[in-house]
Amino acid sequence: FVTKAAIHGNVSLAVSILNLRSVEKVCSGTKRQTTMSWQQYIDTSLIGTKFVTKAAIHGFDGQMWATSPGFQVDKKEVAALVAAFTNPSELYGNGIRVGGVRYVFLRQNGQHSLYGRKGSDAGVCICKTVRAILIGVYETGIQPGSCNAVVEKLGDYLRNSSC
DSSP states (O other): OEEEEEEETTEEEEEEEOOOOOEEEEETTEEEEESOOHHHIIIIIIGGGTSOSEEEEEETTSOEEEEOTTOOOOHHHHHHHHHHHHOTHHHHHHOEEETTEEEEEEEEETTTEEEEEETTTEEEEEEEOSSEEEEEEEOTTOOHHHHHHHHHHHHHHHHHTTO
16 A cells, blocks of 8 residues: 655645556556556545545546546547647637536646636546546535645656556
8 A cells, every 4th residue: 555645735635556456558558567447546546535526537539447436528528628738728718518517617737737617616627647637526615726636646646657
């Protein structure tokens, strides 16, 4: 059991990387052994932190790799998100659409993160890795910065692993 901790303000967040079972996945164009499935990243490293309410991992082609129960992001939404990392101008007028919900586009942070908000107590953080996008939604009672930090730390870990 290995834990990578991230400090965001006064909140200590843990992104857990558990040694659960070996699965094969494709990273950097080659197959390699890993100790965590895509679903385990959702269940443990995102939802398990209690700073993310709903989460999904999708390939750039829109294919769903893993998702939390009841959270469905369609391929058109994923395609729009992937395109927005290159040109976010469409998001200013149309917002971010994830799981059929429209979020007001707030900003893009570099080339790896997009942020949206719905009302005063819900929002979304989308993080781009080498081969996929991570989608993390927060709802009532969760601070936006806490959700963003968890999603971005997992994104950093996956990018550093060439995934």
